[in-house]
Amino acid sequence: MLASLVVYLKPRTGVSDPVNSGQALHAAFLSLVARVSPRLAAELHGGSPTKPFTLSCLQQQPERHPEAAPPASSGVFWFRVTTLTKPLFSAVDEALHGYLSTGESIQLGQDASFQIVSVQTSSMGRHSWSNLTSFSDLYELAKAASEITLQFCSPATFKQRAKNVPLPLPSLVFASYLQKWNAFSPVKFERASLLSWVEDNVAIEQHRIATTMVSFGRFRLVGFTGVCRYRALKDDTDRLKALNALADFAFYCGTGAKTTMGMGQTRRLK
Amino acid sequence: MLASLVVYLKPRTGVSDPVNSGQALHAAFLSLVARVSPRLAAELHGGSPTKPFTLSCLQQQPERHPEAAPPASSGVFWFRVTTLTKPLFSAVDEALHGYLSTGESIQLGQDASFQIVSVQTSSMGRHSWSNLTSFSDLYELAKAASEITLQFCSPATFKQRAKNVPLPLPSLVFASYLQKWNAFSPVKFERASLLSWVEDNVAIEQHRIATTMVSFGRFRLVGFTGVCRYRALKDDTDRLKALNALADFAFYCGTGAKTTMGMGQTRRLK
Structure with missing residues (x-):
């Protein structure tokens, strides 16, 4: 079960710089989940460092994706949450619809209070960032294409010991997807062999990227946004099918570090 | 002895697409050197894969660097050659001045014939791409700055087995300079220890880069151009001095693969 939900919000109080949020x-989302399942919220907060969700930053309408018409005419914000497991999807869905029906506020930071005005779950609606699928569907529908183009929509970076590496290296990009795939999918991939194949045979054919500094209050991280086209230099149907499934999975799992705090939002272009 | 010479040329016949040359x-340069030293030209052609020179592509006026006024009003081309040894500099200088004084043509490809109209060697003239220095001066004058910004002016890429890596990874960038430094400089650096320090402690703080496909007739290579700012996360005066000397050396040695065929032209911005 893989879900990407787009949540529309209206501010109840003044909002200053809501995008760097x-x-x-992240904190508001954990509180929201805690309302229906304190146990699940505690697990998301602590537990494994590989989390079964991602969050975008809060976005203000008009937003970046022209196909998304606002549900209200102005002053509307949105964010996106993806869930990688069925129990988390159910809890998040229940929590969001609870907030929707009661009109209860959610608090973002010190002084911004929002009301959830709508939630979009399926791909049938107005927003290109919402969708529902499953690991098995991703895998079954994956082609064995040798060309994969990814768009890194919010800043992405990779942790390597003390350093961050804000570059779309094939080995780091696919290792990031593979780690979450194997953590949550019923169909697993053979990690070491797939990554060494990527290291040897997947090249960058084109990119246009630039860094942005992302502030998290007490610390900052550099991430890159932009587009990168990868090409497999060797034919290998099984591995290519796995890579294509992982590239499609990027929409749900994000890329690299801090994907539960707005970084690494990614989608496949082709 | 490190030299960067800018050579101005006028076409004697029609020139089609002279920039992708x-x-x-490369072939014309070897012929030119062969006129004064067939032995040296043969060494440059065969010999070690680490070559003591780089060549830019042929550039057409008006060129990219606004401070360079053309020596003639129109129809002038230029290229840049760097030499990393004293014997090669002497041979190139003698050859260029021989062609200058006789007015003899140099042939580029099948059907383009050029006359050398001037050569600029020092940094005192009109062109920011010419200069003269030495390994010991580069080393003595190098600061221990923790911030290094490089501009990759022509497409750069790195060979890694079957793949090309068109990304400014600190370890690949500095390994490329270090290899040529140690091959030609009287002052050597301790390769393994310096590179492992770079790997652990030099991060990318900012970049804005994009790829370009470079055609070599029978094959093509993807390279990146743009700007990258590196930062050393640890203080270590000796290693920082070495890195700064290598960054300044980039102007003469170029970055990565095919630097004798126009790729990897680089300069330090700060």
Whole structure:
């Protein structure tokens, strides 16, 4: 079960600089989940460092994706949450619809209070960032294409010991997807062999990227946004099918570090 | 002895697409050197894969660097050659001045014939791409700055087995400079220890880069251009001094693969 939900919000109080709100949205999301399942919220907060969700930053309408018409005419914000497991999807869905029906506020940071005005779950609606699928569907529908183009929509970076590496290296990109795939999918991939194949045979054919500094209050991280086209230099149907499934999975799992705080939002272009 | 010479040329015959001429200029340069030293030209052609020179592509006026006024009003081309040894500098200088004084043509590719109209060697003139220095001066004058910004002016890429890596990874960038430094400089650096320090402690703080496909006739290579700012996360005066000397050396040695055919032209911004 893989879901990407787009949540529309209206501010109840003044909102200052709501886009750089990765941490605030992360905290608000955990509170929201805690209302229906304190146990699940505690697991998301602690537990494994590989989390079964991602969050975008809070976005203000008009937003970046022209196909998304606002549900209200102005002053509307939105964010996106993806869930990688069925229990988390159910809890998040229940929590969001609870907030929707009661009109209860959610708090972002110190002084911004929002009301959830709508939630979009399926791909049938107005927003290109919402969708529902499953690991098995992703895998079954994956082609064995040798060309994969990814768009890194919010800043992405990779942790390597003390350093961050803000570059779309094939080995780091696919290792990031593979780690979450194997953590949550019923169909697993053979990690070491797939990554060494990527290291040897997947090249960058084109990119246009630039860094942005992302502030998390007490610390900052550099991430890159932009587009990168990869090409497999060797034919290998099984591995290519796995890579294509992982590239499609990027929409749900995000890329690299801090994907639960707005970084690494990614989608496949082709 | 490190030299960067800018050579101005006027076409004697029609010139089609002269900028994508890495291979043609490489061949013309070897012929030119062969006129004064067939032995040296043969060494440059065969010999070690680490070559003591780089060549830009042929550039057409008006060129990219606004401070360079053309020596003639129109129809002038230029290229840049760097030499990393004293014997090669002497041979190139003698050859260029021989062609200058006789007015003899140099041939680029099948059907383009050029006359050398001037050569600029020092940094005192009109062109920011010419200069003279030495390994010991580069080393003595190098600061221990923790911030290094490089501009990759022509497409750069790195060979890694079957793949090309068109990304400014600190370890690949500095390994490329270090290899040529140690091959030609009287002052050597301790390769393994310096590179492992770079790997652990030099991060990318900012970049804005994009790829370009470079054609070499029978094959093509993807390279990146743009700007990248590196930062050392640890203080270590000796290693920082070495890195700064290597960054300044980039102007003469170029970055990565095919630097003798127009790729990897680089300069330090700060």
